[in-house]
Amino acid sequence: xxxxxxxxxxxxxxxxxxxxxxxxxxxxxxxxxxxxxxxxxxxxxxxxxxxxxxxxxxxxxxxxxxxxxxxxxxxxxxxxxxxxxxxxxxxxxxxxxxxxxxxxxxxxxxxxxxxxxxxxxxxxxxxxxxxxxxxxxxxxxxxxxxxxxxxxxxxxxxxxxxxxxxxxxxxxxxxxxxxxxxxxxxxxxxxxxxxxxxxxxxxxxxxxxxxxxxxxxxxxxxxxxxxxxxxxxxxxxxxxxxxxxxxxxxxxxxxxxxxxxxxxxxxxxxxxxxxxxxxxxxxxxxxxxxxxxxxxxxxxxxxxxxxxxxxxxxxxxxxxxxxxxxxxxxxxxxxxxxxxxxxxxxxxxxxxxxxxxxxxxxxxxxxxxxxxxxxxxxxxxxxxxxxxxxxxxxxxxxxxxxxxxxxxxxxxxxxxxxxxxxxxxxxxxxxxxxxxxxxxxxxxxx
Amino acid sequence: xxxxxxxxxxxxxxxxxxxxxxxxxxxxxxxxxxxxxxxxxxxxxxxxxxxxxxxxxxxxxxxxxxxxxxxxxxxxxxxxxxxxxxxxxxxxxxxxxxxxxxxxxxxxxxxxxxxxxxxxxxxxxxxxxxxxxxxxxxxxxxxxxxxxxxxxx
Numbered sequence: 001x002x003x004x005x006x007x008x009x010x011x012x013x014x015x016x017x018x019x020x021x022x023x024x025x026x027x028x029x030x031x032x033x034x035x036x037x038x039x040x041x042x043x044x045x046x047x048x049x050x051x052x053x054x055x056x057x058x059x060x061x062x063x064x065x066x067x068x069x070x071x072x073x074x075x076x077x078x079x080x081x082x083x084x085x086x087x088x089x090x091x092x093x094x095x096x097x098x099x100x101x102x103x104x105x106x107x108x109x110x111x112x113x114x115x116x117x118x119x120x121x122x123x124x125x126x127x128x129x130x131x132x133x134x135x136x137x138x139x140x141x142x143x144x145x146x147x148x149x150x151x152x153x154x155x156x157x158x159x160x161x162x163x164x165x166x167x168x169x170x171x172x173x174x175x176x177x178x179x180x181x182x183x184x185x186x187x188x189x190x191x192x193x194x195x196x197x198x199x200x201x202x203x204x205x206x207x208x209x210x211x212x213x214x215x216x217x218x219x220x221x222x223x224x225x226x227x228x229x230x231x232x233x234x235x236x237x238x239x240x241x242x243x244x245x246x247x248x249x250x251x252x253x254x255x256x257x258x259x260x261x262x263x264x265x266x267x268x269x270x271x272x273x274x275x276x277x278x279x280x281x282x283x284x285x286x287x288x289x290x291x292x293x294x295x296x297x298x299x300x301x302x303x304x305x306x307x308x309x310x311x312x313x314x315x316x317x318x319x320x321x322x323x324x325x326x327x328x329x330x331x332x333x334x335x336x337x338x339x340x341x342x343x344x345x346x347x348x349x350x351x352x353x354x355x356x357x358x359x360x361x362x363x364x365x366x367x368x369x370x371x372x373x374x375x376x377x378x379x380x381x382x383x384x385x386x387x388x389x390x391x392x393x394x395x396x397x398x399x400x401x402x403x404x405x406x407x408x409x410x411x412x413x414x415x416x417x418x419x420x421x422x423x424x425x426x427x428x429x430x431x432x433x434x435x436x437x438x439x440x441x442x443x444x445x446x
Numbered sequence: 447x448x449x450x451x452x453x454x455x456x457x458x459x460x461x462x463x464x465x466x467x468x469x470x471x472x473x474x475x476x477x478x479x480x481x482x483x484x485x486x487x488x489x490x491x492x493x494x495x496x497x498x499x500x501x502x503x504x505x506x507x508x509x510x511x512x513x514x515x516x517x518x519x520x521x522x523x524x525x526x527x528x529x530x531x532x533x534x535x536x537x538x539x540x541x542x543x544x545x546x547x548x549x550x551x552x553x554x555x556x557x558x559x560x561x562x563x564x565x566x567x568x569x570x571x572x573x574x575x576x577x578x579x580x581x582x583x584x585x586x587x588x589x590x591x592x593x594x595x596x597x598x599x
Contacts, residue, residue: 045552046555046557047552047557047558048552130556131555134555134556135555277559278559279559279561280561281489281490281494281561281562281563282489282493283486283487283488283489283490283491283493283560284489286488286489286556286559286560287487287488290555359558359559362546362558363558389550391517391519391548394519394545394546395520398544398571399571402571402574402575402578405575405579406575406578406579406582410582410585413582413583413586413587413590414586414590416586417586417590427587428587431583431586431587432583434583435579435580435583438579438583439576439579442572442575442576443572446544446569446571446572446575
């Protein structure tokens, strides 16, 4: 069941035209550069600094509570981080120019054409996140570093190698984009077979070849499509559609990739650890997570890595193996493990939503005050600088969190049943695993 | 004759009962409760307070390092203590449930995450949530069963 949004001429015209996108890009890039500057020179008090408040409260809320669940990679479509590098790499800001590409344009090494690098970059950020999320100088430095790496990558490698293979945020957005009710797909693959030159991948005068290194006719999942709309511009046969679809449509056909499976464990584990450290009451744990370089921090880091990379996958492996033994399945364990890991996508997404609701609604009033005084220098641009901190919707937060987690559990068991139909392995042990994970999150949040 | 839709209806009814059935778990007379809480970056000690509904609660907040505050979600009451000083807050715990204690004075980098818990009566929401999760898991396992699985199970 699909509903094509690009059937409306106005929608299609807006998406194909580069100017609306450029306007959004410009706003986003300005905000991003302001966040970097603010982090570096603004007040060191996190909850009064725009870099912290706008990036880790406002942007994060929009990303995890709205953009990812409903638009999938919608954020990637307007993300400012790859822009300067891409403009340099293209030698143009808008449409392609004729002539030789000005930079190296090397192909990303085959060995690294997976999301293991993104798993590592996310884990690195996660281990330092208590400092990154609360210390403006570090936050600004991390944002600046991401911009620099993105520029460097664009000058050396072809297309959006940074977004596709390195961005720590892009990795999990891709994973959870599978759950979103929005997709970009070709309308008729037969038409693509006959298409000469494949401009959607190779580019043409109308636009760039897919910056995300995806061959659009082969798109079956949202994971690696950045919704940049280049293929909509380059397709000479009007064969690209942006569709509305049921939630989680991509999860019907489970991935068998181990890098994606581990991304699911990393995200679920990180949500649990964040809930324990940041929403818990244990001050020693908070201090350990914050004291980067200290012995206690190493303990926290090692404990987190062991939990995320060994304990969570280990119990999951046992669950899948038990299912295999109970069902007498001959499906290779590695395949079954990776396929069943798809069930963690809704569970992880809903865990992140539940976790984020807590601190986003609690700290939302800081957005208004930092809007008036972004650097914490005593300005009052919009008369909101003096707004007193007040947590919002405190009585609704917990019921919403419970609904999110219970809904995520039901959704993940549904996916487990579908994976079961493909692998012929009973989903019962995985359903128990998902239930235990949900109960753990409930215990941490309530 | 029973159909999957019938079972779904049963599960949904059970879910509604778990979520909303009124529980009367409070049998004690209201009392006066006093707590002395030590606040330091970024924790309260003790971090968890439990009282009965109707109790008159007095909190003495002692700040051990910088200025700290204590705000109670759901009650909207707060108190602030200067370093080395003690501040008092008295109120009636007339809303049952589990609430967060939060520092409401910027006290350092992890200030937004300086939290405690205030429980009035039994934390029924937690038990309801656990019940709903288990019910959801049962419903998911037994009602979503695909045809291919019927043979192997």
